[in-house]
Amino acid sequence: MKPIETLLKNLFSAFVRRRRASGLFGRPAVLDGMDRGDASGPAFAQVARGLRRAASEDVAAALARLSSHADGLGASEAAELRDRFGPNEAGHEKPLPWWEHLWHCYRNPFNLLLTLLAVISLLTEDLTAAAVIGIMVTLSTLIRFVQEGRSNRAAERLKAMVGNTATVLRRQALDPEVADIGAKYFGVRLHAQRGATTVEVPIRDLVPGDHVLLSAGDMIPADCRLLAAKDLFVSQAAMTGESLPVEKFADIGRPFESVFDAPNLVFMGTSVTSGSATALVVATGPRSYFGALSERVTASDRTPTAFQAGVNGVSWLLIRFALVMAPVVLLINGFTKGDWTEAFLFALSVAVGLTPEMLPMIVTSTLAKGAVLLSRKKVIVKRLDAIQNFGAMDVLCTDKTGTLTQDRIALERHTDAEGVPSDEVLRYAFLNSWYQTGLKNLLDHAVLEHAELQREMRVAEEYSKVDEIPFDFQRRRMSVVVADRDGGRTLICKGAVEEVLAGCGRIRVEGADVALDGARLERVRAVTRELNGQGLRVVAVAVKDSPAAQSVYSVRDEAGLTLVGYIAFLDPPKESTAPALRALDAHGVQVKVLTGDSELIAAHVCGRVGLAHADIVLGPQVEAMDDAALARAVETHAVFARLTPHDKERIVRVLRGNGHVVGFMGDGINDAPALRAADIGISVDSGVDIAREAADIILLEKSLMVLEEGVIEGRKTFCNMLKYIRMTASSNFGNVFSVLVGSAFLPFLPMLPLQLLVQNLLYDVSQTAIPFDDVDAELVARPLRWNPADIGRFMLFFGPISSVFDIITYLVMWYVFGANSLAGQGLFQSGWFVVGLLTQTLIVHMIRTPKLPFIQSRAAWPLTLATLVIMAIGVVLPMTRLGGWFGLQPLPPAYFPWLVGILLGYAALTTAMKTLYIRRFGWQ
Structure with a gap:
């Protein structure tokens, strides 16, 4: 070694x-x-x-x-x-393995019905039907698997940004x-x-x-x-x-x-x-x-949200409707045709055709697309279902600082207790902000970055820190204790004016400390009111000499202070605030300001941005009100000042109790209770941890204009989702009458089970483009809410229209083209197959908007292309060899003028009924 x-x-x-x-x-x-x-x-x-x-x-x-x-x-x-x-990381819902996700995409009631139908087809040696049904199940499962996979990955990427x-x-x-x-x-x-x-x-x-x-x-x-x-x-x-x-x-x-x-x-x-x-x-x-x-x-299943419960409620309504009608179809066809096996297959096909099997995929992909679009507008959606609440929001509660006003606060003045400029007050304020280790807010940063301090004063080198008494929201003040080079110790307290005055017994006037009597106290309040009236935020500064032997301090030591003066900050409104407030109001969103600041500052800022504030409600008044009185007050007032965190939370809950969908925007510790209480919590990426955790949506820019754009995008997303629900519900409801009429009076099935399944598959494929559709500006002008009763009324109103033209098609095929016997059932079924598919697809354009379709409002090109392709396939399919496998046969040329007439009549009647519906019920 x-x-x-x-x-x-x-x-x-x-x-x-x-x-x-x-x-x-x-x-x-x-x-x-x-x-x-x-x-x-x-x-x-x-x-x-x-x-x-x-x-x-x-x-x-x-x-x-x-x-x-x-x-x-x-x-x-x-x-x-x-x-x-x-x-x-605490336990959370981790992404499923692909095979488990695939199973979840398959195991819904609709696919189970299809699988049952395929098994029965195999048992009856109908291999063609079994193959087609198998393709339907596979396509339905894979489409949902791919779309949800993309949605989940997009949501995870968005969450990773915060x-x-x-x-x-x-x-x-x-x-x-x-x-x-x-x-x-x-x-x-x-x-x-x-x-x-x-x-x-x-x-x-x-x-x-x-x-x-x-x-x-x-x-x-x-x-x-x-x-x-x-x-x-x-x-x-x-x-x-x-x-x-x-x-x-x-x-x-x-x-x-x-x-x-x-x-x-x-x-x-x-x-x-x-x-x-x-x-x-x-x-x-x-x-x-x-x-x-x-x-x-x-480890247990997630409890569905109100939004998910609404979607599931519509789905199961249609499923129950199918489960009731399918036995009726079975009995009618069994007794009238005598072939119970064929009747059973047809009844199952009807049940499958009546169920909105693409609804989960449409909803998920629509919400995911909305979340991605919102991210481009600097809005990060942590929970996809929150988009529905975003679109439904009609009241937005927000803090004032940094939302209505600019984020960067400047130290505008530093004065003594009489309002005269004072460098001594500035020195004490700087020491307090420099040595505190708690949460430095914008006011502290403004003090530390003040130009005069950086250029002329190096006060920190003359002192050392002894102790501090951190800030809390009950005291609304904080203190530090410093020692100078000679060993003298000074407690420096700064905070809200009233709270600091509560600990003061003396006041410094022209270098001398005198008693803070009633007259001087009134003078202090007059000076601070004058500063507040100029839009300045005022913070009081007080001091107290302390024994050199004392090294540990607590809240009890914040007594016997001497008021030395004030530091005042300017937080001017943002240029975008007034236009954003007007835009939100135009879109049906009331803005209410909930602030902990004084009513004078709140009135000054709200007045400059055009927010009505004839009578401001104060925190002590809120505390004194019972719930009934507060419920009345929140409807008639837009500005609330000097609020505690509990006051903000209570106001939000009362607004929700009044039937409003409430959003709350905040980024501080004291905003967390209200964020949790709101229908939709909104924070910013620069907010404190607890605020971001409590929020459903994170803004990458603290601006009401960004929020207004997010609201509109949320409403577009919700609108597209409602389109599919309305179309599916009304189309399926209309098909029931058509099937019942055909089953009761025809000597054969109006359509083979396999043909019904193919028609349903083609229609569902055309609907996958709905998330990419445009939305009329009028539809997003007001808040949108989940209303199952409206969907039911819509279904009853528009569903039978398609049945009218289905019956006309029956009559045309029976009397005009002679398809009135078992030998002509292929022609009859082909004629109704085409009409049924084209009217189902055409309804997409007819009821996607309250305006005249194709003239006043046109669908986005993905939806237009999808529907044109599916309609073309529907017309061509009976003429191909593949159509023969499904029991379809070529239609004579004379059929197509009738087809055009039926489609035009359908469009005209639907437009007329839509006008009547809008006049009577409106259009959400």
């Missing part, structure tokens, strides 16, 4: 012996029995045991058990644990050459510190042993044990239902019954309301309490 290596080995051995006791390196084989194991996820009892152990042991023991360190994990350690434990991160403490490793010596001689790799640093890590990459830094507004990303906490309040409502935040501490504290009572544990899925903390991750992903709960929930 070389002398240098011997020396290094001896030094390294001594270092290892000295440091091993501190747990610097070496890792247990299994971390508390929570290694990857049971694929179904850990039981709640096992999770609870692990959490109890973490809460009961001291910090050193917890760090040692998780092989962590006082300064966090190194990057290589975290990578090894990530490979071992997998991603930090990701959350956590701030993690990362220790730096030793030089690689030194670490290699440890590996060479001892089989141990060092991870010693060279200066820990904070990094932003995707939440899914967190591992047990990570140190996470938490502050107000953060979602807690895993089950954690607190290492340090400062005035930490956590909302556990998602886990326990507690309405009030719970204070948490780093100490072990008293014994506890439930793990949620442990004062030093915080849980995945909860959120930080106020304060700050450093937490040790003890359980991630499915090993967390929330993860175990999620796995249990996702």
